[in-house]
Amino acid sequence: MSNSNSVVYKGSNGQQQNIGGQFFSDSKEYASGFTGGGKGSVEQFIIPKDQLLDMRKSADMDFLKKNLSPQGFQYVMESGNGKLPSYAVSDLIDELAKSNGYKGIIFHETTLRGKDLPSYFVFEQKDVVTKSQLTDFYNKTKGVK
Secondary structure, three states, X not given: OOOOOEEEEEEEOOOOOOOOOXXXXXXXXXXXXXXXXXXXXXXXXXXXXXXXXXXOOHHHXXXXXXXXXXXXXXXXXXXXXXXXXXHHHHXXXXXXXXXXXXXXXXXXXXXXXXXXXXXXXXOOHHHOEEHHHHHHHHHHHHOOO
C-alpha cells in the first residue's frame, strides 16, 4: 500500500451517526442526496484510497476469499461482487481489513448517469482530512503565510 490521497465528498444533514466510520463518494452530486433534502451541506475531504480494501478488485477479493471462511466468502459473493454485503458480513470484513492494516473499504454501491459509482468507508476520523486542513499543512511546511 502506497500513500496516495484522493478527493471525495460527504453529504451531511447535521446529525451525527455512530456507525464505526464515515461514508464518502467520488460524486458531489450523489453526496448531495445525503443532505436531508438540501438542509445540510456537502463537504470535500481527502482520503487514502490506496489504503482501502477495494472489493471491486480481484486481488482484494482473493484476499477476502483466503481470509474468510468458505461460508463467509460465499455470503459476500451472494451479496454481489464488490457490493456492500449485509451488516453482519460487513462487520466481519471491517475487522479483517483493520487487522491487516487497511484504513477502510471501497465497494460498488450504485450507478449515476450510467456510470458505476463506488462508495468509500473509512474507519477512523484521523485518516480523513478536509481539503482546507491539507492546504494549511502544505502551506506551513512550505513556509507560506
